[in-house]
Structure formats: structure tokens, C-alpha cells
Amino acid sequence: MKAGSARADGAVDANELARLSAVELLEGYRSRRFTPRDVIEDVIAALELTNASCNVVVTATYDSARAAADEATAAWSTGRPEGKLAGVPVSIKDLVYVAGVRALGGAPANKDLVPSVDAAVVSALKSAGAIVTCKTTTCESGYKLTADSPVSGITRNPWNTDRTSGGSSGGAAASVAAGCGPLAIGTDGVGSIRVPSSFCGVVGIKPTFGLVPRSPGFSPPSWASLAHTGPIARTVADAALLLEVVAAHDLRDAASLPVPPRSFDAIPGKLDGITIGSSVDFGYAAVAPDVRKAFRLAADTLGSLGADIVPDCVQFAPDMLERILKPIAYTEQAAAVSGRDTSALASSDSDYRDVVAQGATYSGIDYVEANYRRNSLRASFLEIFKTVDAIVTPTVAVTAFQAGALGVDRVDGVAVDRHLGWSPFSWPINLTGLPAATIPCGFDSDGLPIGLQIVAPWLDEDLIVRIAAAFEAARPWARFRPRMS
Template identity: 40%
Template sequence: MSDARDGWASAAAVREGTSSAIDLVHDAFAAMGAFEPSVNAFTVQLREQAQAQAAQADVRRDRAATAGTLADLPPLLGVPVSVKDHIWLAGSPATNGSKALRDFVPGVDAVPVARLKAAGAVVVGKTNNPEFCYRGFTDNDVWGLTRNPWALDRTPGGSSGGAGASVAYGATPIALGTDGGGSIRIPAAFCGIVGHKPTFGLVPKMPGFRGWPSLSVDGPLTRSVRDAALALSVMAGPAAPDVLTWPVDVGDLRSTVERDVDWPRLRIAVSDDLGWAPVDPMVRTAFRRALDVLSDAGAQLTEAHPSTPYPTTTWNDVALPEGFASEGPLLERWAEQMTAGTADIVRAGQTHSARDYLDAQAKVAAVTRAWAEFFSHHDLILTPMMQLTAFGVDVSGPAAIDGHPVDPFFDDWCTLALPANLTGQPACSVPTGFAPDGLPTAMQVMGPRWSDARVLAVAAAYERLAPWAHRWPTPR
């Protein structure tokens, strides 16, 4: 955004009358005009609708000022937001990156979208994702390739890659994404922004595509940690369309991130690799530098991690059959028109029997118990978010990390993200600066289920100690 405000400050500016919703929307489309020709983060731009919504927001604000009821205005009044293509936004295409769905336009909003709108947010467009959200980079045959605004020859990650890229270059301070295997946190890390994967069951995700129903959550990618808390506070809570949401009170997220952290009272574990992940030395160095910042602030850090197996096999054994159940029916008609490699991923789930799936869920339960036991002795764990910085747009992933071969097809390069999806735990990706190659690095803050407030509080405290939001990519 032209004045580098986050969503929190933008909402305050609208309420105080120092800016208008029309101004914020103008800034959003100005940023798109500068970056979209090269980045391609958006699938749909909703300029006329956004301008109309912004005008209504300004009228509402002026009436509240006259009536003396500014404090009663919704918390996101006038703030531009975007919605991932995968997520339903009434009246706008939801192709999920697939030619099979290129003409699908939902008539209803997903609950998180409806709640953002009710909170006053102005939806300016939809953002790109790989077909069916299946990859950790963002490219498909409907909308094309999305690039990283920090380096156009690099990926923004995926599957919420358009969301990550657009927040990074300033189109909106808040974007709605999904995370079934790191899909919020990967783009956040690669693009140098905040990405919070909520506790499974905290944010409704229906009505919408089924995807990976036991793994995926909806959540925010944002300019600041307090923006993530603000968006999450608006979206959280049970809803009738989604029976997998729970009526759990996670506390006042907005005030939590504004308070100082009592470091000596927190039992914080740290791990470079969780015992099994190959990690690029540049990323390890950035992570250790972030830990030094926390230690200097008084944090008590302990080297520890749970004893759990390498997660990729278990995650695949759950995700692949769930994906086949969701997208398999499209194979007969659309396989030849699917983006390269997508049909192979869908078919990979066909060989899993019901017994295989239940066996995989039993392994998930064992992993979840191991993490629960670990968190009975630790309040949080910190890890690098990614095992490397953003890779090139011409590959589907690295062939090796720090000399260790990895499988790019099954995204072996983002395994530090998977435990939070298997267990349902909250995890936040928070920027830690830039590696020597000029690309963003990030730290993951993870806690037990329903500890979103604590996770965000620690992420916000680190953000205050090592601010980064003043740095912006330049149009190319």
C-alpha cells in the first residue's frame, strides 16, 4: 500500500477519518496495476464492486461520526482483502485452478468470506492457486504462473501463492487462504509476510470444495501479526455449514498481540529440523539469528523436539485418498486437460483402500499423541518455517537440500509444515529477514491445539523486536 499501513492501521484511519475506504481501494488497485503484469497474483479483480463497497463503507463511517457511534463500527470497515480462488465468493469464479471448473460461479459465500464482509472488509479480487491446491508452487492452465514479487524468477510458493504474493507487494494487507500441507505458511515464508494456520476446527471452511477435509483449514496471510489476529478474531467460531468447527474460546486475540510477553514464564522449545528435515545452511543461520533476538529479550529456549517419524509418508497416505475422493470423479472427462502432473497426483490416491486410509489415520493419531505429550512439557516450539528459500519458477521443487536428495513431486522440501496439519495444531510463519541470496526467510511458531492466542502473541513479540514490514519489493 502506498503509505505502508497494515490492515489494523488502515481500519483505524477509516474510523478516525484520516483516510477513506475509497482511498484504500484506490491504493489496492494502484499496487495491482504496478505489479500484476509481472507477478500475476490475481485471477479476478473486482474493481467496480470494491469501489461500490468502499463508498458504502465511507457513508457508514460518516453516519457513525455524526451519531457519535464510531466505536461501534465493524473492525475491518473499508479494509481491502482478497480471497483465494479455491474459496467460494458469491458471484465470482471459483475455478480451483482447473479447466474442469472454469465456468463454476458459486451463489454463496464460504463462512469466512461472509464474516470478513460482515466485519466491513472490501473484497478486491480473487488470488491464484495451483490446480486443486495440489502443489507448493502456483501455476495452472487456467490462470497461468504466479511469480514472487521479490524475485520474478522465483516461486511465491503455494498453494495460496497468489495470496502471498499480493500481500507482499501491497495489494491488500489481508488475504484469505487455505492450509492443508503448509499452503498458507509456505507462501508467507517465501514472500516475507505473516501466515497463520489456525487450530483445526477454529475457522469454518464451508460451503466450498471438499479438498482434504481432515487436514485443511482456512486462515489469513497478512502484512503484520496483529492483522492475522484481527482477521482470525473475525472469522473464528462454529457455523452450521461446517460440522467440524468447535465452540472453543481462544481468548481475545486482538488484545493478546498488543501485550508484552512474559518471557520467563514460557517454556519454549527450539529445533532446527525436528530431527529429520534437511535444511539449507542459509535458513539455519537466519533461524539461529532470530533465536538470538529472542534470547536477548529474555526468552528461555530449550533444544527439544518430539520423537516422531518423518511426516511425508503419513501425510500422503491421508491426503492422496482424500484428494481422489474429491477430484477423482473429474478424471474421466478432464484428465487430459489437467495441469501437468495434476492427474497423476489425483490417480495416486486411487490405490489406497479404506483399510489403508484408516491405518493412516491411526498413524496420525499416534503423531498427535506424541505432540500432545511434548506440549505437556513445553508451551511452544520454534522451527525454521521452510527448509530453503524460494526456488525457481521453472521447477516443481528442489532436487536436493544441503546435499540431501529430496522428492520435488511430493514436496519433500516443506516437511516442517506438515506436523501442524496432521495434528490440527496452530502454527504461524513470521518473517526473519532475508538470506544472502536476497530472498525472505521465516520462523515457525507452533503450539498445542487451541493455543492460537499464545502463538500469535509470541510471533507479534518477535515482530516488535525485529520489524520487517517497512521493506517492500519494487515493480519490475
């Protein structure tokens, strides 16, 4: 895919439609410069090309996408389209159910699983007129922060195919970054929206826990008390629009919050009157030098937009991973597959089997004690938000590492946990249920994207969107594209 541009007459090259934002697509439909069928054909071509080099698609739904695009084209031709996303393509992470479409979820044991029901988010998207193009790659049960699995292989980064896309929503983030349509649905249990979005240079939002329902399809229900569903997009406005559509109360999800429909103002403005706490390391974490540099420049940019920046506002103990997260996350992961016998896990990743085995060793007392500590962590954030309106951190402590690896075991010369130690900023936010987003804020010396994480109090996604939109306007990133052959 080559970089292109809109022509002077306002028309768009046919092979550039897949790169347009959702907002631009809707405007193009209104002005009749192109149709949803035109767009779907270009999106399918882009997905096929990107899949060949990055491995982002598990199951294509191109025939049904074309049929839906024809219906949307007819609706737009009469001027009566229904829904906020009428004719806009969206991909769905393979942990989320789409009726009649395989739901492997990265697991060999799910080879015959074809759900008969849409997940709540998919129902909402279809009601809004969105067109599902494919199921995207993930790791098995979303257990790690890459999208490699025994059923789909290794997912790669479009900025450098020798590097990982991150995960577990790696296929979603990589496809959006590569220009295969503007929108994707991901899930996030320990960072699985934010990490791949950071590694691939796109926008990802993990909403407040319960704002977006997960039922009736999320397979298996791993990271049960940690997992969020949310948007991945190229722009802040697109991510906000997608979140508006999927945020809804659903009684089928016990964690779903009974809040009214949301709307978000993504028009950029100044940040006067907002106090933002910054933390480059949470007081203990090892962070790569390029990431530290990009973060400091990003914090300076927020200050130049009028925000009052409070440095070093977060100080956490370095044992949170072992004493809080693992006893909760690993136990929930083991519980999600407790009904499977040993042979059903024989073809799983060895690292996945290790996580399940470790999760089975924790006692009920271990799990409950970890949740007591989790409540203390939540209380810590409550105290922090008494003095600041929002918090910014790096999204990940490193940039994309070698494709196929579980992670890295050293950051800036410091030994870290290979599974989760290099992403110290993401999973504490899952433990608290706070909303958080990642937005691109620069590149490392190898030209790989770096992300800025924005965290706000519960249900204050409006503030996240406001800060992200202001930063996007000051430091626009959508013009930067990976060079795909």
C-alpha cells in the same frame, strides 16, 4: 511501486495507502485523513501493477469493491461504521467461494463454476465491513506448494520474479508482500498458508483445525481432514484481527468447533515464563544452510526476550511422508475429484494427475492404517507439550526456488521428495490439527525471505500471537519491502 513514507503532518501519500496495515487504515478512517474509496483506488492500482509482473489475480471484483468502498466512506463520514474491518480491503484465495464470482480453484473443469453463496469466512468478512477486492491465484485444488495452475499460469515472487511465490495461497501472500492491501484469506492443507507467507516475507496463521469454518464453499474439498482456512497479513496485529473476525462456529462445517468468539492481544511484551522448544530439523530433515543460520538467530532472539529455549525437542521418523501423509492426503485429493471422468482431468497439470492416480492406488486399509499412525503423531505432540509451551522451527527448509517448478529434489546436497520433501515442517502440523504461524525472521544470501514457524497446543492461538508480537517488536520486518518496478 516505490517505497514511501507518511508526511510529517500525518498525511499519507495517495500511492502509499495500499501499503498501510489494517490497523493504520482504521485509524486513518477515524481521523478522516483518507477514506475507504481513496484506499480502494490505490489498492486496485497496486494489484494491477503487481499482477502484471507476478500474476496474483484470477478474478478482479473492482467494481463491487468501489461500490462497497463508497458505502464505507459514507458510513465513516457519519461516524457510524459497522464492523471491526469497516472499509478495509481483503483478497480471497480462489478455492474459497464468493457469491457471484467465478471459483476456478486452479482447475480447468471449474471454468463455469459461479457459486451463489459466500463461504462462511467471506460472510464474516462482509459482516465486519471488509471489502473484497479480488480472487487470488492458487494451484489446482490446492494440491501443491506453489500457486501455478493451468487456468492462471505461474505466480511469481515480488522479491524476485524469477522465483516462485510458494503456494498454494501464492497469489494471496505475494499480493500482501507487494503492498496490494493489508489482508488476505488463504487455505492450508499441507502448508499452503505458511509456505508462501515464508517465501514472500509476510505473516500467515494456520489456526487450530475447525476454529475457522470452511463451509459452505471450498472447491473441491481436497485435503478434507487436513485443510484449514486462515489469515495472511503484513503484521502480527493485522493477522490477529483478521483471525478474530473469521473464527466462528458454523454448523454447516462438521469439523467446526463450538468455541466462543476469540480476541487476541498483539501488544508486544516480554516472554518471561514461557518455555519454547526449538527444532531446526525435526531430527531428520535436510535444511539449507542460510535457513539454519536464520533460525538459530531467531531462537537466540526469543531467548533474549525472556523465553527459556529447549533445543532439539522434536525427533520424528523420516518415513512420515510416505507412511502417514501421502496415504491420507493423496487419497483425499483423489476422492475430491472421483466424480470427474478422465477427459475432465486431461487439461490438468501432469503432476496433479500423478497425485490423483497415486491416491487412487491406496486401499481403505492403507488409509485407516495411516490414520492410526497419525494418531500416534498427535500423541507425540501431546508429550512434547508436557515439557514446553510452544515449538519453533524453520517454516520451510529452503527459500523460494525457480518459478514454475514443482519443488526441489535436493536440499543441502540431500535428496528429498520434489513435491513435499523440502517442506518437512508444515504438513506434520496439518496431520495433528495444531495451530501454527509463520513470521519473517531474515533473508538468505540472495535477499529472499526466510520464515520462522511457531506451533502451540490446540486452540492456543493466543500464545502464538504473543510470541510473534514480541519477536516482531524485537526484529521488525514491515519496513522491508520488495522493490517492485
